[in-house]
Amino acid sequence: MKDIYEAINDLVCRNEDFVLATILEKSGSAPREQGTKMIIKRDLSIEGTIGGGIFEAMAIKLSADIFNNKKFIIRKFTLSNEGASSIGAACGGALKLLLEYINPDDKFMNSIYSQAFKLKSKGDNFVLITKLSEKENYVGGVDKWICTETGFYGKESDMAQKILGKVRENFKNIHFQNIREDNKVYLLEPVLNNESVYIMGAGHVSQKIAIITKILEFKTVVLDDREKFANRENFKTADEVKVIESFENILDYVKIDSGSYVIIVTRGHAYDKEVLAQVLKTDAKYIGMIGSKTKRDFVYKKLMDEGYTTEDIKRVHCPIGISIGAQTPEEIAISITAEMIKVRREV
Structure with a gap:
């Protein structure tokens, strides 16, 4: 959907x-x-x-x-x-x-929703503001504004700036609500980043990735079949840590959609191919798999033999991450999350 x-x-x-x-x-x-x-x-x-x-x-x-x-x-x-x-x-x-x-012929309406789509696609937080005039009972594009932490979109007016000032006073904690100013009602709708990252595997690199993805305001979920690794002691910042029976039915444990980023780093790469095969059947926005070019080519051939297409394979970032010569778990985590930011910002 x-x-x-x-x-x-x-x-x-x-x-x-x-x-x-x-x-x-x-x-x-x-x-x-x-x-x-x-x-x-x-x-x-x-x-x-x-x-x-x-x-x-x-x-x-x-x-x-x-x-x-x-x-x-x-x-x-x-x-x-x-x-x-x-x-x-x-x-x-x-x-x-x-x-x-x-009304799509309303240029201000068109512009507002075009901007809302761009901001949502990039994962930017924003508040959509709609003036509901009980007297006119009509909402045009001039009655809508978008406020981000640093930006404003919509037709300028003194009232718009007044409402924006109220929104920015408590931007990070704003909630869905009506406020009344000068006998008019303004609907405030926060549209917050709902992007999730699913880290498949709970090794040392995953621990560092989870710290950074949480800083970047991704909902962070870690999955592994080893409780010794997939636990709160190792992943203090993650939103969820799931101990699963196996990686064979990963979609039974998580719902991956167009707002999802998937990082495949199973232990020793043992289940990377199995996880990738399942994730390619989803609308995931980002799919990254760790490993060398030799490992990548081997996995891709196996998938192609199973009926996956070239277009499917093109969705995968492998070797994962931006090339910065990373070697330590911390550096690898930065490389991977940098690539995720690049994908997040491309609209």
């Missing part, structure tokens, strides 16, 4: 209008979290999801009016326990939704 900002960018580039649904509030057993978005197209097909079921159906139904009047609406939907039971859900819940018309 595409990232929602990639899907939005694709639509505006194709000059297609759509309705964007955003969960403002949730309670009970509503399936998706605050800030979750879904695109509703002219033909009422969707990209993304706000949880399926009756909430999604009601949002799609309301979008028909929004396509006609091009105004935004905010609606609260409640599903009682009895209603939930009738459709097989455990219990009821409620969602408060914002549904807004996105």
